[in-house]
Amino acid sequence: MTLNIDTTAVKRINELRAQQGKDALKLRITVEGGGCSGFMYKMELTDEAGKDDTIFADSVVTDAISLPFLDGSTVRFDKGLIGSEFKIDNPNATMGCGCGTSFSVV
16 A cells, blocks of 8 residues: 655655654654544644554654555645645545545545
């Protein structure tokens, strides 16, 4: 299973590492049940990885349960006028909510 990490995401994580002085800092992405479409992403910064975690591009970590929902997705970082955020382009999502925080799969 793969998770594609865009250079924009790697660059932002490296910036956060430098700001916080934590060389092992990574973006943890998990998929949880909930939201108006069935599943939602949870993202947080961490400097820990468990034995069942998979690390991609030394920048993003996810667990074995979430990985099948994320397989083939691309993680990127978008800067905009009204804010900046990590985004996930997920080819497995068949439907999403209007605000973009939840998705469903078949």
